[in-house]
Amino acid sequence: MNIPYAHGNPYHQLLYGAAGPYVAVPGAKDLDQLAQYAAGQASPVVHLHWDDRMFGRDDDPDANQDHAQRLVHRLQAFKAAGGKIFWTIHNKRAHFERDAESFAWGRGQLCALADLVHVHALHAARHMIEDWGVAPEKIRIIRHPSYLGAYEPAETTLQRPLPVSATRRFVFFGTMRGNKGIALLPETILRLAKHRPDFELLIAGKTLRRPMRQMRPMFELPQVSLQDGFIPDAQIPGVFVDSHVFLAPFGDFFTSGSVMLAQTFGLPVIGPNREEMRAITPPANHDLLYDGQRPKPLVQMMKRLIEMPHDELQDRRNHCQQFAIQTQSGTISKTFTETMQSLQH
Structure with missing residues (x-):
């Protein structure tokens, strides 16, 4: 399962290739389908992207924190049901920073919850290890794909x-x-x-x-x-x-x-x-x-x-x-x- 899914960007298709049995879930703002997904899979894995779409998106810090805690609780329940979390880091910070504190809290939770953390380059690996305390053994460096074949042969x-x-x-x-x-x-x-x-x-x-x-x-x-x-x-x-x-x-x-x-x-x-x-x-x-x-x-x-x-x-x-x-x-x-x-x- 892939959350959140970005329409109009071939990045996901290029990253996954033609082989993988991946289920894209557009607009998965509440992760309320995770329990159902976990129940129907022998080895459920969720692939998380763009945590700035998950945390700190509102101008109301209290609403952001409530939403963040709900997401984290559902991820914790997913893991308790045998699920694994694979997380791709795209940005150093939120693209549109509204509530830095809530975003940082949510990212910190994902650092602990993720089973593997995917980054595109060595500098990103260092950032996640040194600034966010991610265990080095959880880091995987896989390069950003080129767009060869994405828009034309x-x-x-x-x-x-x-x-x-x-x-x-x-x-x-x-x-x-x-x-x-x-x-x-x-x-x-x-x-x-x-x-x-x-x-x-x-x-x-x-x-x-x-x-x-x-x-x-x-x-x-x-x-x-x-x-x-x-x-x-x-x-x-x-x-x-x-x-x-x-x-x-x-x-x-x-x-x-x-x-x-x-x-x-x-x-x-x-x-x-x-x-x-x-x-x-x-x-x-x-x-x-x-x-x-x-x-x-x-x-x-x-x-x-x-x-x-x-x-x-x-x-x-x-x-x-x-x-x-x-x-x-x-x-x-x-x-x-x-x-x-x-x-x-």
């Missing part, structure tokens, strides 16, 4: 040539939250346009009201375009196929599906030189990561990519695609399934 993606253009095209994709480096973008892009106007930047994804206000100055530039709102699956390849470079000036982040997605389509990534970013990019492209969360180093790196010869950019693209192959669903899901099945013995 893998052969189509891998055989598509690098776009030939006199203008270097950057793309910035995903839900626009503060941790995506929104505050850094306007000054960076305005500075870049003064020195190197021969570029284009596409902002694509759901843009929240406050980030939209922050980015407004750069939308006056002819080089910048906006595709606001949810991007349907059929349109995902189109966001990337005409672009050359993915812009990821992220601030506080843990892992990034958008970075994995961009590299699947062969886009090298410009982002901060941090362990979190190095963990999800090929080592051969780590020299494209900049030091210091300021406009100047980001401008310099974008200028470098604008001036990069076509052949070198093709090499960077090849590294991204090889990374996507190494982390494709078939490889990741095999390891994941074996880990999940280990709980049933």
Whole structure:
């Protein structure tokens, strides 16, 4: 059983692969089906995701605590009935933090209740061990899968040539939250346009009201375009196929599906030189990561990519695609399934 299930994101299917007998439970806010599920299974396992959808979601702390205690009691009853809990850590903290205390209480309870804790990289393992007290023997590191084959046939993606253009095209994709480096973008892009106007930047994804206000100055530039709102699956390849470079000036982040997605389509990534970013990019492209969360180093790196010869950019693209192959669903899901099945013995 998989809770909570995120519609519109192929992550679950890529992680599980085609083999696993997994039951997705959308909207499982109260876990009230756990007892029934446990009763009907010889070795019941529940896979938990996104604890910020479970704890601290309301503006009322008392209501949050009552809800959290109800969830924890049901998980405890599930374990008492012979169930096992496998928990995937996606975020360092809640995406939309309303009640940090209730969220922290709930996460602390899951740290104790989970039989295994799945993280995507070594830095996440250290965080859960050092900051949350998870026993090291409970940690399993299984990489975030690439999106190869998720939105179009893998052969189509891998055989598509690098776009030939006199203008270097950057793309910035995903839900626009503060941790995506929104505050850094306007000054960076305005500075870049003064020195190197021969570029284009596409902002694509759901843009929240406050980030939209922050980015407004750069939308006056002819080089910048906006595709606001949810991007349907059929349109995902189109966001990337005409672009050359993915812009990821992220601030506080843990892992990034958008970075994995961009590299699947062969886009090298410009982002901060941090362990979190190095963990999800090929080592051969780590020299494209900049030091210091300021406009100047980001401008310099974008200028470098604008001036990069076509052949070198093709090499960077090849590294991204090889990374996507190494982390494709078939490889990741095999390891994941074996880990999940280990709980049933």
